[in-house]
Amino acid sequence: MTALPNTRYVAHKRRVTEDKRLAAGRGNFVQDIQMPGTLHVAVLASPHPRANILSINADAALALPGVACVLTGAELYAATNPLYGGLPTPEVKWLPLAVGMTRYAGEWVCAVAATSRAIAEDAIELIEVDYESLPCIVDPEEALKDDAPLVHPGHKSNVLYRRTFTWGPVADDFAKSEETLSFRARWNRSSTVPIETFGALARWDQGRDMLEVWASIQMPNYAEQIANALRIPLNAVRVHQDVDVGGSYGVKRGIKHTIIVGYLSRKLGGVPVRLIEDRFDNMSGGDAHGPDRIFDTKVAFDRDGTIRSMKVRAIDDAGAYPGRGPFQLGKPIAALCGPYTVNSIEYEAISVTTNKTGQVPVRGFGQSPTNFMIETMVDKVARHLGMDRLVIRRKNFISPDAFPYEIPTGTKYDSGNYPVVLDKGVALADWQRLVKQREALRAKGRLAGIGIATCLEPGGGNNMFEYLMNPSAEITTFMEGCGIRIDGHGKITGVMGTTTSGQGHETLVATIMGEDLEREPDDIRVVHADSLAGLPTRSPVASRMAIMLGGAASGAARKIKDKLLKIAAHNLGKPESELEYDGGAIFDRADPARKLSWEQLCTIAHRQYHKLPPGMEPGLQAEYVWQVPRGGGLPDKDDKVQLYPCFSFQAHLALVDIDPDTGKVNILDYALAHDCGTVINPDIVRGMIIGGVAHGIGAALYEKFHYAPDGQFMSATFADYLIPSVFEVPFVKDVEHCTPSPLTSHGQKGSGEGGYLGAPACIASAVNDALAPRNLSLDSLPMRMMDIEALLNGDQPT
Amino acid sequence: MSEIKLTINGVTRTASAEPRTSLLDFIREHLGLTATHMGCEHGVCGACSVMLDGVPVRSCLMFAVQADGHDVMTAEGLRDADGAPGVIMDSFIEAHGMQCGYCTPGMMVATHALLSQSPDPTDDEIREAIGGNLCRCTGYAQIIEAIRIAAQRLRDAT
Incomplete structure (x- = not known):
């Protein structure tokens, strides 16, 4: 089924509500919130990747005028609980400030609160810490060895998680296949790195015995984690969600920062305390790094290109404090075979701890590295068989008439049309022209290559990867709530309960409520209720807000419409089935002159109880809390499970030119076709997709959090960690296709991650196509100039 | 503390700051203009860009005292006179x-x-x-x- 929706507002080009305040320089970022008497926090970072802390002397720091407090890990540990991770590893304690031992270079050892950030930084330099440096481990494979130094000695191993899943007849499929092939793919440590660092401001309200928090946050269960760590009731935490977040893409998870400022504010009698990371804090110790992964994959296939089975071992380096990082091995089970009809899969997932900063969730939650592995696999099979890379993809695609389609892991894909989307991408890119251009470049002595990659974008979320990896986490609920209030003047207010970090959630809610109630979205105000006033939310993760917040907004709007129809039926003396709702007014279909306007209906609801149906609640307000579709079930005895409900699809194509002398990659052409079902706002979707491509280009060619073998962190600035500028991002052509999801309010699916899921694989495919005439290949990201140059010179890449 | 007098978005303002205060911090914390943002504080990201005497500069890379007597325009200066987006x-x-x-x-x-x-x-x-x-x-x-x-x-x- 392919159709563009017949809509008033959904899918139409409309201005984005949030842009007005952001473009006018009137955003409300956490750094913009000024409170008199605020204390500013700076942190002391360990220079050692692994060391015993023998003593801390803060006398000189405390003597500095303006310093209010020096907080050590020992004091904080005595008064708070360790932070929440999720794996059953009780001896791996994640603490905001180190206690006894530091586990990575950059780990926070002390925090100073002072009347200005400058004074706090001065004080940090006056703290004397006596360290006993210890051998460290930064290579995840070395960390797996029996004699490796232990990052968490109490855990007695550096393995945080290790399990092999087998879905379907893997051994049989391998035995029956005509060919097999093995390879290693390396996704080095990178991340999203927003331009705004993380920041948190806390104020303990002594009059109410309550902690107020403003933070640059994007995380599920933030208030719950604060309450647990600070040992206070959950209803004594009020997180203000109307803070504009300056980009996140998964990483804005400053729980340890929040615990520090929350604890300090309470200890210091309710003075506001804020911690705004500087760039070094952010990159070295801010818990902002993403997956760091080694895939060893074996694939079984026939000579006609049919891929039958795959065996994947993924070693993921979680760093010193795992947090939610290890679960980024679990989520990709949602789409472990991509858009292809693979019959069986073996998946060994290994999470290992090392002396690096902790891993946090990053856009796609492990899907982008996994997709890079899957697409590398398909390209390698094609190359081995001498098959065209488009042909092998078409041959293995799930057929458009096979949906809902269950992959071996038990997850059902909701809908899709992969061949058509690929065809649209190929047409947009003009494949024959790309081939001609590539050949012309090669004739001139350049290395040129065409990249092709597809990706599935699981959207909507659910928590089942956690249960799969830790069955004590019996969490099947994954919900989102939205409220609607129509006041006595007939004005509509939508109430959401989470922050926004560039995804345009206010626009989303207003567009969907406007669509369903047939009212102008620009007249709908959307507010972010704080965590005590708002409805349950799981926050903007998992490419889920169009699906879940959109669905909740639609559900709330439909409740209002139902109520209006009941009011009209009562007043017009006709059953609801004989009435027509039109733009907010309701009329009698048999006699359209008998009509109640929107204003009249709102007046009745708010002021004329005598005209309400007997027993009806007065006012016009509704709440809707929606459980994720197809969510709620536990895995079966074979570990088959529904992970995420909706599956968007993209096809990426690129032409690259590599300078054979320097290894510099120039992207000459980039085209992509995308299908995320119904598009709610075309500008938002296009922006997220192209932004995701830019982010993926960074992961493919430039971005690496590099640790030297001695454990020192080498890329703590934007001069060392290279984010693509406008010169590195080509003009991206895009074309849309719409296969609506049958599971969502308007057929929408997720769109925030796909660009980032497809681009790294596409660039890698292009680079390898360019290297093919020299019989070279490179399967490690990022493919930096120096790596390609080394490969061309016959050196080992660094 | 040093007294700094400058023209910002067409208005002459005077405020005191430590000599080590960056122009960025001065604009945000001392003058209360928050459109200018802190991104990297080492001159790479450009989030703190302002116009100084008609030329774009990084406000994180200069001290407020260096702007004494100069003309600064921040993003707020791109609004219309009535405060609406320019x-x-x-x-x-x-x-x-x-x-x-x-x-x-x-x-x-x-x-x-x-x-x-x-x-x-x-x-x-x-x-x-x-x-x-x-x-x-x-x-x-x-x-x-x-x-x-x-x-x-x-x-x-x-």
Whole structure:
């Protein structure tokens, strides 16, 4: 089924509500919130990747005028609980400030609160810490060895998680296949790195015995984690969600920062305390790094290109404090075979701890590295068989008439049309022209290559990867709530309960409520209720807000419409089935002159109880809390499970030119076709997709959090960690296709991650196509100039 | 403490600050103008861009005392007199030339710098003008479109 929706507002080009305040320089970022008497926090970072802390002397720091407090890990540990991770590893304690031992270079050892950030930084330099440096481990494979130094000695191993899943007849499929092939793919440590660092401001309200928090946050269960760590009731935490977040893409998870400022504010009698990371804090110790992964994959296939089975071992380096990082091995089970009809899969997932900063969730939650592995696999099979890379993809695609389609892991894909989307991408890119251009470049002595990659974008979320990896986490609920209030003047207010970090959630809610109630979205105000006033939310993760917040907004709007129809039926003396709702007014279909306007209906609801149906609640307000579709079930005895409900699809194509002398990659052409079902706002979707491509280009060619073998962190600035500028991002052509999801309010699916899921694989495919005439290949990201140059010179890449 | 007197967005302001205070911190913390954003504090990202005597600079890379007696324009200076979004701002809204909005003020200052010198820029000139401003959300496409719209509108207005 392919159709563009017949809509008033959904899918139409409309201005984005949030842009007005952001473009006018009137955003409300956490750094913009000024409170008199605020204390500013700076942190002391360990220079050692692994060391015993023998003593801390803060006398000189405390003597500095303006310093209010020096907080050590020992004091904080005595008064708070360790932070929440999720794996059953009780001896791996994640603490905001180190206690006894530091586990990575950059780990926070002390925090100073002072009347200005400058004074706090001065004080940090006056703290004397006596360290006993210890051998460290930064290579995840070395960390797996029996004699490796232990990052968490109490855990007695550096393995945080290790399990092999087998879905379907893997051994049989391998035995029956005509060919097999093995390879290693390396996704080095990178991340999203927003331009705004993380920041948190806390104020303990002594009059109410309550902690107020403003933070640059994007995380599920933030208030719950604060309450647990600070040992206070959950209803004594009020997180203000109307803070504009300056980009996140998964990483804005400053729980340890929040615990520090929350604890300090309470200890210091309710003075506001804020911690705004500087760039070094952010990159070295801010818990902002993403997956760091080694895939060893074996694939079984026939000579006609049919891929039958795959065996994947993924070693993921979680760093010193795992947090939610290890679960980024679990989520990709949602789409472990991509858009292809693979019959069986073996998946060994290994999470290992090392002396690096902790891993946090990053856009796609492990899907982008996994997709890079899957697409590398398909390209390698094609190359081995001498098959065209488009042909092998078409041959293995799930057929458009096979949906809902269950992959071996038990997850059902909701809908899709992969061949058509690929065809649209190929047409947009003009494949024959790309081939001609590539050949012309090669004739001139350049290395040129065409990249092709597809990706599935699981959207909507659910928590089942956690249960799969830790069955004590019996969490099947994954919900989102939205409220609607129509006041006595007939004005509509939508109430959401989470922050926004560039995804345009206010626009989303207003567009969907406007669509369903047939009212102008620009007249709908959307507010972010704080965590005590708002409805349950799981926050903007998992490419889920169009699906879940959109669905909740639609559900709330439909409740209002139902109520209006009941009011009209009562007043017009006709059953609801004989009435027509039109733009907010309701009329009698048999006699359209008998009509109640929107204003009249709102007046009745708010002021004329005598005209309400007997027993009806007065006012016009509704709440809707929606459980994720197809969510709620536990895995079966074979570990088959529904992970995420909706599956968007993209096809990426690129032409690259590599300078054979320097290894510099120039992207000459980039085209992509995308299908995320119904598009709610075309500008938002296009922006997220192209932004995701830019982010993926960074992961493919430039971005690496590099640790030297001695454990020192080498890329703590934007001069060392290279984010693509406008010169590195080509003009991206895009074309849309719409296969609506049958599971969502308007057929929408997720769109925030796909660009980032497809681009790294596409660039890698292009680079390898360019290297093919020299019989070279490179399967490690990022493919930096120096790596390609080394490969061309016959050196080992660094 | 040093007394610093400067013209900011056409208004003369005086405030005291430590000599080590960056122009960025001075603008945000001492003058209370929060559109200028802190991104990297080492001159790479451009989120803190302001105009100094008509030239775009990084406010994180200079001290406030160095701006004493100079003319500064921040992104707030791109608003219309009544506080509504000016032409450049409105063009960024029209093209959705942002997502989170954090790099946006710096991008708009760079746009202002470009269009004051080159009212009909080529795409290469646009890229050059924002080449020192990092955006992590958009991939730059809609920012470039916003600048094209702004250029057209400003040309139409003159």
